[in-house]
Amino acid sequence: MRISADMIFWIQQKRWLLIAFGLGGLLYHFIPGPSGLSPEGYHILIIIFMTLILILKEPVPLPAIALQIIFWQVIIGGSTPNEVGSYFMNDAVFFIMGSLMLAVAIVSQGLDKRMALGIIRITGNKTWRIVAGFTAISAILSSFVGPHMITAMLLPVALTLIRFTPKSSKSTSGLTAALLFSIAYGATIGSIGTPSGGGRNVIMMNYWAEFGSGSLSYLQWMKMVYPMVLIEIPITAFIILKTFPPEMQILDTAVRRLSVEVAHAGKISAREILTVVLFALILLSWMTLSEDYGLGSIALIGIFLYMALGLVSWKELNRGVNWGVILLFGATISIGVQMKNTGGAAWLADLSVGFLQSVIPDIDTLRAIVSVALSGVMSNLLSSSATVAVVGPVVLNLGGDPILLGLASVIASAFGYFTAVAAPACTIIYSSGLVKAPDFLRAGWKMAVMSVLSLMLVALVWWPILN
Amino acid sequence: MKFLLAISSSKYSGPTLRAGAMIAQAFDAELNVVYVGAKLKGLQEGPLDLSRENLAKWNIYHPGIEVLKWAFQELKEICPANDELKSAEFNPEHIKEDQNRYKLILPTTKGCKVQLTLREGELIQELRDELQLDDYALTIIGGSQGKRHMAHDLIQYLPSSIFVARGLDLKKKYKLLLLVDDSEATKRSVTFGAEIAKTEHWEVRTLTVSKTKRFGRGYSGAAKKAKAALEKRDIPVEQFFLTGDPVTTFVDFSGDDHIIIMGASTANPLKKLFFGSKPIKTLERSTVPILIVK
8 A cells, every 4th residue: 555655746746747758759749840840840849848857856866857858869869978968067167066066166265254344335335235235245246257156256245234223023024025136136137237147158159169150259248238237237236225215224233233243254265365366367258258168168277276266166066066966967968959959949949939020020129039038938937047058049049140049049048037937036035035026026026127138229229229 | 763854944844843853852852954946947057056156255155055054053952952063062063965965064962963965956746756765754844735745745745744834833831632533553653642742741532533433343433543652652633523525614713823734645546636535625624733653
């Protein structure tokens, strides 16, 4: 009897795995592919369909999802193991790996205490200035180093401020939400600013190179996208303050106590200086050398130097890096390339454009809407990087200017404001237990509207000027 | 003997914790208090771990650890006679990862009968995993588990007896209502009920329900045996024999001042999944605490 109860439990727990593979099997064996799509393209789309279900519902651990992408490509996707392997590791994956390692190396140095002191010195003790300061600092720093590192560093600062606020946590819910969202949304809007702001940016750059769609240098990217970040910073702070009005206008006691707390850190050490200098060098190299050496290789040089100088140990890196994510991005990029090679991406692009053309006759507008809507919606369900890995090849097959459409898609994939799972920064603040899922909806829709308008402004006014 | 006690928050789990501690004391059992927090998407696991590690440097811990800290302080108050617990201190730095969970090591409590555990994931899966790590006799859980599938999953998938502390008010004077039939589990229910009744000095009633007016030899024999077993321990017992739909009768009879104790069903798991069982339906419909003995 126990065995059968265990079996029922297993089936119940793994139902989405069974559904995904069941539907995949059904499509593969019994339903012929649509006309205009090669059998290989059809099979790749089946794998992507199964993978999306698995990523959404996670009935198996993330690395297992990555592994099934690899073996299905060999079994039904018509690829050889070597082919899959050759697309698996590239500069984008090197960059994701390197940036995850850099985050561990830098966060472990305790620079957040210095950062806290710096922010307080700039903002003073007025609540609105602190919220605006957190938003601006998060956005600017995350645009260079990625949102998860900055959120990990700023969250304790915000939580310490909240802890030192002389009121019960219930009566400071507005203040708490305002501080936490200023970090998360600040980091999210900033992550589009430069190629190194997020893995998805580098994935798109990799697709441009892989598909022969052109390229953008680090500085060209900044020139095109950074104005949008600058526009969004004050509006984001305003939205947050209006959505979550803080109960206290001045955080005098909390700021004073935080200053005392961080003052214990003492004078800046040689180790900390070295960490900052090294990172500044990496940043400079990304800006000036990435066209020749790639962002990923430079990140790996940085990690090598951090280890060589004894600033971080392999044990720390090994513990702090989620290798499953690296495996997953390698696998999704490899299937993204196969989607393009087999014609699956072009077929999906034609389908989505054809479907909407009767509603929106202007093809350029339609392409822009499809790329933004597809990325914006999917990033709220998956994550921004996974979205770009899957949606990127489709967007680049829509026709029109692949650079502009790719950029629009990458930017829209950062519009994951509605849920706690869309962006790492949102997940991190959600895990504090101090903000709830409905809070993301309350502020998220305003952020989405603001971001779409900012994107339109930049795309319609700024990009034509640059061209 | 070892019991598992699942808590969710300091706001809602107070009565469950007190009831759990009380039952554990009655049986002189070891109590493992477990908090199961939501597990976030695997894609964000790395950044989350990095953030948590950094927060710990600022002495800011996982929200679940705050709940465990609260539980620890409450247990100290609930069990004043537990000298080991009294001398122990809660230190979040003593939380160690072990077998996909976090365990709080209480270093100064040699022989202490309390454990604190933090898990992340889906509730039933995590409780099941925890129960499989040791030989647990009972799982105690709060009362918000009213959904059809939660009632089914709790009873069907947790490999221990289950006490659902629904609507439990420890200031109230409860009577124990032992549901007696000819099943194997009735005997164990009586033993369990007798132990609690003896310690808490609660009144005991037995209820036997037949769908027809005729009570077969099995039913009346089981009721007789239950009475004998309870009286042997000097526990006075009132017996009731009613006719009607068993689940409706159990629910109506229990009102709001009984704690129901009943045996788990031995029916086919597939049948239970689709059609339920007496314990599942009683758990779904009743508003009082209920103990299902396996």
